[in-house]
Amino acid sequence: MRWTGKIRFLLLAPAVIWVLAFTVFPLGYSLYLAFYKIEQKVEIKREKEVILDADGKPVLDDNGQPRTKNVVIKEQVNIATFIGLDNFKRLFSDPQVAEAIRVTLLFVLIAVPVELALGFLLAVLFNQHIFGRPVLRTVMILPIFATPLAVGYTFFTIFYEVGGPLAWTGIPFLSNPNWALISVILVDVWQWTPFCFLVFLAALQGVPDELYEAARVDGASAMDMLREVMLPLLVPTIIIVLLLRMAEALKLFDIPFALTGGGPGVATQPFSLLAFRTGLRFFDLGYASAMAYALLIVVMIVVTLFFRRLRMNYD
Amino acid sequence: MTDRGPGSKSGWGEVIASLIAVTVALIFAFPIYWAFSQSLRNPLDTYTVAGLGVPWINFTPTLDNWIDQLGTPETGMALYNSTVISISAAILALVLGTPAAYAIARFRFARWSNRDITIWFLSQRVLPPVATVIPFYLTMRYLGLLDTKFALILINATFVLPYVVVILRQTFLDLPVELEEAAMIDGAGHWGAFWRIAVPLAAPSMAAAGLIIFAFTWNEFLFAVSIGSSKAITVPVHIAGAIDTRGVQFWFMGVRAMTAIIPPVIIALIAQRYIVRGLTLGAVRG
Numbered sequence: 001m002r003w004t005g006k007i008r009f010l011l012l013a014p015a016v017i018w019v020l021a022f023t024v025f026p027l028g029y030s031l032y033l034a035f036y037k038i039e040q041k042v043e044i045k046r047e048k049e050v051i052l053d054a055d056g057k058p059v060l061d062d063n064g065q066p067r068t069k070n071v072v073i074k075e076q077v078n079i080a081t082f083i084g085l086d087n088f089k090r091l092f093s094d095p096q097v098a099e100a101i102r103v104t105l106l107f108v109l110i111a112v113p114v115e116l117a118l119g120f121l122l123a124v125l126f127n128q129h130i131f132g133r134p135v136l137r138t139v140m141i142l143p144i145f146a147t148p149l150a151v152g153y154t155f156f157t158i159f160y161e162v163g164g165p166l167a168w169t170g171i172p173f174l175s176n177p178n179w180a181l182i183s184v185i186l187v188d189v190w191q192w193t194p195f196c197f198l199v200f201l202a203a204l205q206g207v208p209d210e211l212y213e214a215a216r217v218d219g220a221s222a223m224d225m226l227r228e229v230m231l232p233l234l235v236p237t238i239i240i241v242l243l244l245r246m247a248e249a250l251k252l253f254d255i256p257f258a259l260t261g262g263g264p265g266v267a268t269q270p271f272s273l274l275a276f277r278t279g280l281r282f283f284d285l286g287y288a289s290a291m292a293y294a295l296l297i298v299v300m301i302v303v304t305l306f307f308r309r310l311r312m313n314y315d
Numbered sequence: 316m317t318d319r320g321p322g323s324k325s326g327w328g329e330v331i332a333s334l335i336a337v338t339v340a341l342i343f344a345f346p347i348y349w350a351f352s353q354s355l356r357n358p359l360d361t362y363t364v365a366g367l368g369v370p371w372i373n374f375t376p377t378l379d380n381w382i383d384q385l386g387t388p389e390t391g392m393a394l395y396n397s398t399v400i401s402i403s404a405a406i407l408a409l410v411l412g413t414p415a416a417y418a419i420a421r422f423r424f425a426r427w428s429n430r431d432i433t434i435w436f437l438s439q440r441v442l443p444p445v446a447t448v449i450p451f452y453l454t455m456r457y458l459g460l461l462d463t464k465f466a467l468i469l470i471n472a473t474f475v476l477p478y479v480v481v482i483l484r485q486t487f488l489d490l491p492v493e494l495e496e497a498a499m500i501d502g503a504g505h506w507g508a509f510w511r512i513a514v515p516l517a518a519p520s521m522a523a524a525g526l527i528i529f530a531f532t533w534n535e536f537l538f539a540v541s542i543g544s545s546k547a548i549t550v551p552v553h554i555a556g557a558i559d560t561r562g563v564q565f566w567f568m569g570v571r572a573m574t575a576i577i578p579p580v581i582i583a584l585i586a587q588r589y590i591v592r593g594l595t596l597g598a599v600r601g
Contacts, residue, residue: 002421002422002423002429003421003422003423003505004422004423005422005505007505007506008418008422008424009418010414011414011415011417011418011422011509012414012415012418012419012424012432014411014414014415015411015412015414015415015436015476015480016415018411018472018473018476019436019439019473019476022447022451022469022470022473023439023442023447023473025450025454026447026450026451026454027442027446027447027450029450029453029454030446030447030449030450033449033450033453122339125332125335125336126332126336128332130329130332130333130336131329131333131336133336135336135337135340136336136339136340138584138587139340139343139344140340140343141580141583141584141587141590142343142344142347142580142583143343143346144583144590144594145530145534145579145580145582145583146347146576146579146580147533147534147536147550147551147554147572147575147576147579148534148536148551149534149536149551149554149555149575150350150551150554150571150572150573150575150576151346151572151576153554153555153568153571153572154346154347154349154350154353154568154569154572155346156568157349157350157353157565157568157569158346158349160565163361165349165367165368190343190346193343194343195594198590198591198594199591199594199595199599202591202599202600203599206600237599240595240598240599241595241599244594244595244596244598247441250443251443251444251445253445253536253537254536254537254551257536257555258554258555271445272443272444272445272537275445276445276448276537276541279448279449279452280448280449280452280541285449285453288449289449289450292443292445292446292447292448292449293446295443295445295446296442296443296446299441299442299443303438303441306441307434307437307438
């Protein structure tokens with residue numbers, strides 16, 4: 001049963017216009033910027049300014065001329081030069097970009113599967129009648145909603161190599177490039193395994209009891225039950241969680257910003273942190289826009305796969 | 316509740332599983348506990364405290380850091396800014412998103428199917444924000460809105476709008492349509508049915524969605540650090556400022572991390588029932 005009253009457009013329009021204004025317009029603007037080289041220069045001009053007294057009248061010197069002082073005027077000027085595809089070409093030869101891609105890919109390909117696997121194991125384990133489950137479910141909500149930036153800095157103090165709670169391990173958590181990336185992954189795993197756990201648990205709890213009963217009557221072992229009953233029923237949920245986590249992981253920004261600052265060197269600088277710095281710290285806006293677009297294209301590919309799968313849920 | 320799942324355990328199995336549950340819970344709670352423990356230490360104790368840093372056992376706790384940090388005008392301003400921005404963005408997103416969700420749930424759109432409209436809203440959520448941050452920054456600079464709460468309210472409302480649309484669409488679908496039809500037979504019209512029947516019934520769900528998106532805005536950092544520089548500092552940006560030339564001051568960091576983490580976490584616990592649906596953009600019903 002679906003109505004067709006004209007009011008439907010009035011109800012829908014504000015939200016659509018809003019989103020168009022604040023995402024589609026910036027995206028268009030960003031595409032335009034990507035074809036330009038934008039240089040910010042501070043132009044300094046020196047001018048003589050007449051000194052005024054309290055009444056607003058010029059102060060005169062001994063010769064009866066108005067006295068002047070030198071004033072320095074700083075003006076920020078943007079110079080935009082059209083350079084066609086040069087920004088995009090530069091992406092391919094920039095070692096920082098290559099490193100950022102490596103970091104991002106390693107991060108996504110390690111962190112996301114680990115989170116899914118751990119979350120799945122925990123969900124299967126605690127799908128049963130266990131006294132700790134409500135406690136665990138409550139505790140697991142904390143990491144998901146803890147401010148990522150605060151989490152990053154908290155882990156900075158935990159991984160602190162002199163006197164931190166893990167210092168006894170002797171592991172160079174933040175000073176060794178490989179360990180630093182592992183540390184970033186560990187923090188992400190801490191924050192997002194609970195998400196996978198909660199979603200899988202919700203899906204498992206939705207499995208009707210009769211299915212377990214039937215399998216048990218048939219003499220299925222625990223392993224059989226997992227393989228034959230739970231896994232097939234959970235596949236749609238697993239795919240959704242996988243794609244959601246991948247799309248989010250590609251945006252990785254807050255945790256390395258706080259935990260490692262992208263370092264040591266650029267060993268943990270993901271793509272979005274590089275684009276942010278290029279654009280809003282070094283103000284190479286055109287090049288940063290090209291970077292952002294490159295990321296956008298990759299995310300779009302993931303997202304297209306994602307939505308093809310997701311569409312079925314919104315009929 | 317009955318036993319369920321593979322190898323429903325009893326006796327020792329139950330004990331072992333419970334032990335694992337406790338261990339896992341402790342591991343996942345540890346970092347937050349650690350931030351709290353840091354916040355209670357004297358600067359001198361920061362690097363010398365042994366073991367797990369238990370107050371009274373490993374060191375003498377003090378509230379000085381809390382008093383010191385909460386007393387500074389910067390902390391007060393950051394908390395105030397974050398609260399104003401998060402509440403405003405949540406209200407704005409609810410005002411824009413609720414009618415849209417209702418339209419998608421109850422009306423038939425011909426040119427673009429209802430499903431495509433939903434997906435379109437969702438796709439906004441998956442876009443990498445770093446792709447829009449530069450043009451948004453430039454636009455706000457052009458409009459003279461850099462370092463204002465207003466700019467951050469605008470952008471955060473945009474980010475959380477898809478959640479509102481998706482969560483409330485499902486809520487409206489779950490409501491019995493007969494009530495609205497009855498109201499319209501009584502001459503209420505579509506707007507009356509929406510405003511006087513559907514919205515009050517959806518109010519709990521709207522409140523939950525509002526809480527979840529409040530938490531998202533509270534935690535947002537990329538736009539906050541790009542737009543805010545001195546006046547419109549939010550809590551996460553304020554945290555990033557706890558680093559100065561002397562390095563990270565762990566004891567203050569502990570306080571700031573706790574003030575950032577506590578509000579969204581409390582909110583999440585209140586809205587627990589809606590979290591799975593909210594976080595999976597309605598794809599999984601928890």
